[in-house]
Amino acid sequence: MASVAGGSTAQTPPVKAGESARARRPSVGRQLLERILSLREGSIIVVTIVTAIYFSANTSSFFTGDNFKTLLPYFAPFAILAAGEVFVMILGEIDLSIGALYLFAPILFYKLDASAGLGLVPSVIVALLVCAAVGAINGFFVAVVEINSFVTTLATLFAFEGLSLIVSHGTPVATPGAAQHTTTVNVTHVVNEHKITLPEQVHHISTFASVFGGGVYSELIWAVVIVIVLQIVLTFTRWGLYTVAIGSNKLGAGEAGVSVKAIMIRNYVLCALTAALVGIFEAVRAATVQPDPAGANEILFLAVAAGVIGGTLLTGGSGTVVGALIGALFLGVLKDGLILQGVNANYLLFYTGLAIIVAMTVNVYVQRRRRGHGG
Amino acid sequence: MFGSHKNYKFVFVNHVTTNPFFTPTQYGAADASKLLGCSYQWTGSESSNVNQMVNALNSAVTGGADGIAISLIDLHAFNAPVEAAIKAGIPVVAYNADAPGNARLSYIGQDLKKAGEEMGERIVAAVGSGEVALFIATPGSANLQPRIEGAEKAIKDSGKPITVHSVATGAAVPAELSAIEAYYTGHKSVKGMYAVDGGSTESLAKVMQKFGLAGKVKAGGFDLTEATQKLLSEGQIEFTIDQQPYLQGFLPVLQLFMYKVSGTLTGLAETDTGLKFLSKESVQPYLKSKSRYEGTSTAAKVIS
Numbered sequence: 001m002a003s004v005a006g007g008s009t010a011q012t013p014p015v016k017a018g019e020s021a022r023a024r025r026p027s028v029g030r031q032l033l034e035r036i037l038s039l040r041e042g043s044i045i046v047v048t049i050v051t052a053i054y055f056s057a058n059t060s061s062f063f064t065g066d067n068f069k070t071l072l073p074y075f076a077p078f079a080i081l082a083a084g085e086v087f088v089m090i091l092g093e094i095d096l097s098i099g100a101l102y103l104f105a106p107i108l109f110y111k112l113d114a115s116a117g118l119g120l121v122p123s124v125i126v127a128l129l130v131c132a133a134v135g136a137i138n139g140f141f142v143a144v145v146e147i148n149s150f151v152t153t154l155a156t157l158f159a160f161e162g163l164s165l166i167v168s169h170g171t172p173v174a175t176p177g178a179a180q181h182t183t184t185v186n187v188t189h190v191v192n193e194h195k196i197t198l199p200e201q202v203h204h205i206s207t208f209a210s211v212f213g214g215g216v217y218s219e220l221i222w223a224v225v226i227v228i229v230l231q232i233v234l235t236f237t238r239w240g241l242y243t244v245a246i247g248s249n250k251l252g253a254g255e256a257g258v259s260v261k262a263i264m265i266r267n268y269v270l271c272a273l274t275a276a277l278v279g280i281f282e283a284v285r286a287a288t289v290q291p292d293p294a295g296a297n298e299i300l301f302l303a304v305a306a307g308v309i310g311g312t313l314l315t316g317g318s319g320t321v322v323g324a325l326i327g328a329l330f331l332g333v334l335k336d337g338l339i340l341q342g343v344n345a346n347y348l349l350f351y352t353g354l355a356i357i358v359a360m361t362v363n364v365y366v367q368r369r370r371r372g373h374g375g
Numbered sequence: 376m377f378g379s380h381k382n383y384k385f386v387f388v389n390h391v392t393t394n395p396f397f398t399p400t401q402y403g404a405a406d407a408s409k410l411l412g413c414s415y416q417w418t419g420s421e422s423s424n425v426n427q428m429v430n431a432l433n434s435a436v437t438g439g440a441d442g443i444a445i446s447l448i449d450l451h452a453f454n455a456p457v458e459a460a461i462k463a464g465i466p467v468v469a470y471n472a473d474a475p476g477n478a479r480l481s482y483i484g485q486d487l488k489k490a491g492e493e494m495g496e497r498i499v500a501a502v503g504s505g506e507v508a509l510f511i512a513t514p515g516s517a518n519l520q521p522r523i524e525g526a527e528k529a530i531k532d533s534g535k536p537i538t539v540h541s542v543a544t545g546a547a548v549p550a551e552l553s554a555i556e557a558y559y560t561g562h563k564s565v566k567g568m569y570a571v572d573g574g575s576t577e578s579l580a581k582v583m584q585k586f587g588l589a590g591k592v593k594a595g596g597f598d599l600t601e602a603t604q605k606l607l608s609e610g611q612i613e614f615t616i617d618q619q620p621y622l623q624g625f626l627p628v629l630q631l632f633m634y635k636v637s638g639t640l641t642g643l644a645e646t647d648t649g650l651k652f653l654s655k656e657s658v659q660p661y662l663k664s665k666s667r668y669e670g671t672s673t674a675a676k677v678i679s
Binding site: 059061064066067069070073074077169170171172174175178179180203282285286287288290291292294295296297298299335336339340342343344345346348349 | 384389392393401414416417418419420421422423424425426427429430431433434435436437438439449450451452454455458513514515516543
């Protein structure tokens, strides 16, 4: 059973004879494993669990409550970005401009709040709307003008990274509403059976900041909610079905009466919105709005990687939002685990590359088997 | 000598982990760790992404690092995380870039504003009057902005009739080259051109060479890439300022180690690693040798 609609794709590779016959031994563990693996996200779930077990066994600090909190920002932002990107990838297209909108949205948010005095939440909303409009422009050029999506969104990537530098004058600024307030409270300690009351500094962030990315669990909650909602949209709504239909066979979908252009534009708008939202979350979390495009370009690659690792095809016609979350989780576990292990930066990239290849190989192998079972 | 101590693990959080500027810094950290029987980790962001740096800092805290050294390239992002690390009992020092108001225990690096001011004084002495360009890769970066502000201040304080143009060049050498070339093409009457970061300095020297400007336009900058060393020795620019990146790796390990073995009694010291003006003549030893101190060789050896 595939967890999303549109499990069938035109790109099904040939199944090797004999593969399915080998897996018929009845055992509870085996059956459970096969059951998990029969999910589209199954293989990456298994790979992620194995990776987490590896780090738990090798690094005492990995499987701890503290590290759980540390791990969250390693994957939650990417899960949200990848969730939007998946909707474009299922169409068989790509959106590179998410890097630029990730950069541009917080700068716009800052300008609207600090220069235009719009207030925090209205500034967020207006910044999101502007980025949604950029998404619509992407969609228009891809769907209506029919320029290749890689080229179109590469153009908007450059244009809006440039615009970010222009608007910000290339200067980082403090994120509005993200500043930490410090208050002093008296805390009573018991030292050698004497009660001592000492003033201690306690830090607070505003409600705005704790909702929009600054709170420890804020990004996680957003990520889970967004992923669940978008997975439901993808699996159970006409919008989702049409998206898969367009990705599988654009011409056929059009002839069957699907308004191809409208759906494509809508998906680009969705993708732009998730990118803008993550940009604002991350700016609030770090309490700084950075205009450097280099950092944003890296984010873009990781988000696309999370989608692909999670089981969404770059060629379109098939994909999963939950998988994107797991893909992001895999990349996050990998990076956090490697850093905890003490791996140096140059090796980190190397190991990340190796791990992605291994994960994708397992993915492809398991997917072939799954199709062999008629899943 | 210090009594038996555990193998301390110190984590360096950096903003451009794969940038060749920091190769000697990594050698410095490695050498100090070997000397003292500790280990170090080099991590952070490849692309000045402060969120990734904060993540790496948090991982270091979670992973029970014995000390952390971090380049504080942003004025706001690291204040809360650094404070949290110190509260968790992990000493944090800053290296290469510092942020006023951050709770870090010490700073090891160039006094950036002072370096800029001294550069400004040199500019005043060399140029006297007219138009001067100051090139900066990324305005606002906490490791560059104080330099350009210092230079502007020194020029302004001198009262000389010098007009300063600050020009942003971008973070990659190819873009910097074209930005500087474009500036010169549009401002042929410029009396002096100076850069406040390593990439722009290298690019500036290349532009000086391309247009044959040595002697006609005054020029100088910061840091010592191999290209900058060579062009300086040819006299394309008048000076560059070395900030000794090797020490920015060596000394944080030393300070954190001392702080640990002394039970917090000693070890920490604000350290200015550099205001070493290098000229056509004094750059010669750098050109002749390949060393870990400049990141040009992996081999440890005595240079004579």
